[in-house]
Amino acid sequence: MQRWARPLLLAALLAPTAALADHSFILPSNTNVSGTNTMVTFDAAGSEHVFFFDHRPIQLAAIRIWKPDGTPGESVNGVQGRFRSVFDVKLDQPGTWKVAAEQKMITGSFKLNGEERRVGGRGGAPRAGQPGPGGPGQPGEARPASGQRGSEGGEPRGPGGARGPGEGGARRMPPVAFEDIPAEATDVHLTEIANRVETFVTLGAPTTTIFKPTGKGMELEPVTHPNAIAAGETARFRFLIDGKPAAGLKVTVVPGGDRYREDVGTIELATGADGVVAVTWPHAGMYWLGAEATDDNPSEKRAEARRMSYAATFEVMTP
Amino acid sequence: MRPASYALIGSAVLIAPAANAATITITLPRLPIAEYKKPYVAGWVEPAGGGAPRSLFVWYDLKKGGNEPGTKWLSDLRSWWRKSGRNLSLPADGISGATKSPGSYAVPLPADLPPGNYVVNVEAARENGGRELVSVPIKVPGAAGRAAGKTELGAVIVAAK
Numbered sequence: 001m002q003r004w005a006r007p008l009l010l011a012a013l014l015a016p017t018a019a020l021a022d023h024s025f026i027l028p029s030n031t032n033v034s035g036t037n038t039m040v041t042f043d044a045a046g047s048e049h050v051f052f053f054d055h056r057p058i059q060l061a062a063i064r065i066w067k068p069d070g071t072p073g074e075s076v077n078g079v080q081g082r083f084r085s086v087f088d089v090k091l092d093q094p095g096t097w098k099v100a101a102e103q104k105m106i107t108g109s110f111k112l113n114g115e116e117r118r119v120g121g122r123g124g125a126p127r128a129g130q131p132g133p134g135g136p137g138q139p140g141e142a143r144p145a146s147g148q149r150g151s152e153g154g155e156p157r158g159p160g161g162a163r164g165p166g167e168g169g170a171r172r173m174p175p176v177a178f179e180d181i182p183a184e185a186t187d188v189h190l191t192e193i194a195n196r197v198e199t200f201v202t203l204g205a206p207t208t209t210i211f212k213p214t215g216k217g218m219e220l221e222p223v224t225h226p227n228a229i230a231a232g233e234t235a236r237f238r239f240l241i242d243g244k245p246a247a248g249l250k251v252t253v254v255p256g257g258d259r260y261r262e263d264v265g266t267i268e269l270a271t272g273a274d275g276v277v278a279v280t281w282p283h284a285g286m287y288w289l290g291a292e293a294t295d296d297n298p299s300e301k302r303a304e305a306r307r308m309s310y311a312a313t314f315e316v317m318t319p
Numbered sequence: 320m321r322p323a324s325y326a327l328i329g330s331a332v333l334i335a336p337a338a339n340a341a342t343i344t345i346t347l348p349r350l351p352i353a354e355y356k357k358p359y360v361a362g363w364v365e366p367a368g369g370g371a372p373r374s375l376f377v378w379y380d381l382k383k384g385g386n387e388p389g390t391k392w393l394s395d396l397r398s399w400w401r402k403s404g405r406n407l408s409l410p411a412d413g414i415s416g417a418t419k420s421p422g423s424y425a426v427p428l429p430a431d432l433p434p435g436n437y438v439v440n441v442e443a444a445r446e447n448g449g450r451e452l453v454s455v456p457i458k459v460p461g462a463a464g465r466a467a468g469k470t471e472l473g474a475v476i477v478a479a480k
Contacts, residue, residue, distance in 0.1 A: 030394070032401060033394055034390050034394040034404070036388055037387075202405070204405050317401055
């Protein structure tokens with residue numbers, strides 16, 4: 001058991017700089033698809049164990065779909081559960097589809113009349129009985145709305161749990177949305193969080209239109225097509241930050257199914273000067289690949305720093 | 320290219336005229352299974368050093384349409400689908416065929432293969448069953464070789480005519 005996860009989760013709640021306890025993923029039921037009238041179903045979640053559903057869903061509303069020609073696609077049959085979101089996509093166009101969730105938010109703190117206030121969440125006053133967002137989640141992840149559910153299943157972020165009365169019994173103030181920071185605030189320290197989670201599915205022959213980078217934040221530009229990878233082969237992917245190759249970026253690869261083995265089997269890699277990481281897949285199966293980086297180039301001018309993360313799900317086929 | 324080779328392009332079932340003529344014999348084993356369904360089987364040849372694979376045949380449920388057409392399960396021929404099948408427009412003349420019962424079947428090796436080393440691959444996938452890939456390295460001209468599967472495929476023999 002990985003007991004470290006719990007303290008990390010708590011830390012994520014309190015300090016926005018420790019949010020990598022989760023593996024966020026969008027898991028397709030199939031990535032290399034044949035036939036007509038084809039549907040693929042997806043699970044979207046953030047979890048400790050890769051491709052298990054043990055923590056929280058990615059918000060259904062955060063899911064975006066790109067058809068092979070670059071136009072927006074639609075999902076159907078969406079359900080957001082306690083641990084995962086589920087939706088189907090009808091592949092009505094041959095080629096390579098992208099299914100992704102993106103999240104951008106501002107966290108940090110400021111002082112108002114000498115009192116420190118935290119910044120976070122999506123704005124608006126917290127609803128009664130809801131503690132309000134406590135910091136950045138992974139991309140688009142939903143926090144269970146405590147008002148709608150009786151029990152949080154013992155999760156540390158439940159109401160009255162970790163957040164409870166603060167030290168010395170002082171009540172913690174709810175975080176303030178970025179848009180609501182008052183003009184008279186002082187000591188404003190803000191960090192921009194930009195998270196991206198993706199997966200790729202190909203009906204028929206692979207295409208590359210949807211790989212075109214946006215030039216914003218951290219992105220993965222396939223050199224090897226993500227739906228043309230097999231065990232024993234080496235795939236290459238270029239990481240970009242704001243459209244430029246991200247050299248020396250640490251990239252983590254985790255094969256799915258870690259519950260059924262002793263070793264997590266994490267593969268630690270790094271990008272070269274050209275931003276390219278080379279991944280040799282030890283065996284067939286679903287893999288999670290992730291990277292994160294911090295810099296001082298936030299798109300929001302009032303922020304001092306930017307934290308970016310990228311995660312993708314790849315299906316590695318038998319040779 | 321020898322002129323003779325052109326007669327074969329797009330028509331693998333014509334009898335090869337001369338020198339390079341070789342046949343791939345594929346054996347589908349009889350399996351002692353109550354709910355036996357005839358397997359999907361595909362064959363292709365690819366240059367040993369890498370290069371474009373070329374589909375030779377694919378046996379699948381050509382007729383079934385509707386919500387779950389026969390083509391839906393073509394991607395269960397995982398290697399073939401990734402390397403060649405998904406780039407084909409199906410049904411493909413001279414390549415697509417109906418599924419076959421257990422037995423031995425002969426398919427001609429294209430006579431227009433430039434000299435070199437190749438791998439002949441045969442892959443089978445069966446409903447509620449397994450999947451198996453058998454690879455036979457050959458050298459053209461004089462293509463000859465054999466390998467055998469353990470479960471879904473019997474012998475795959477490449478022999479000159």
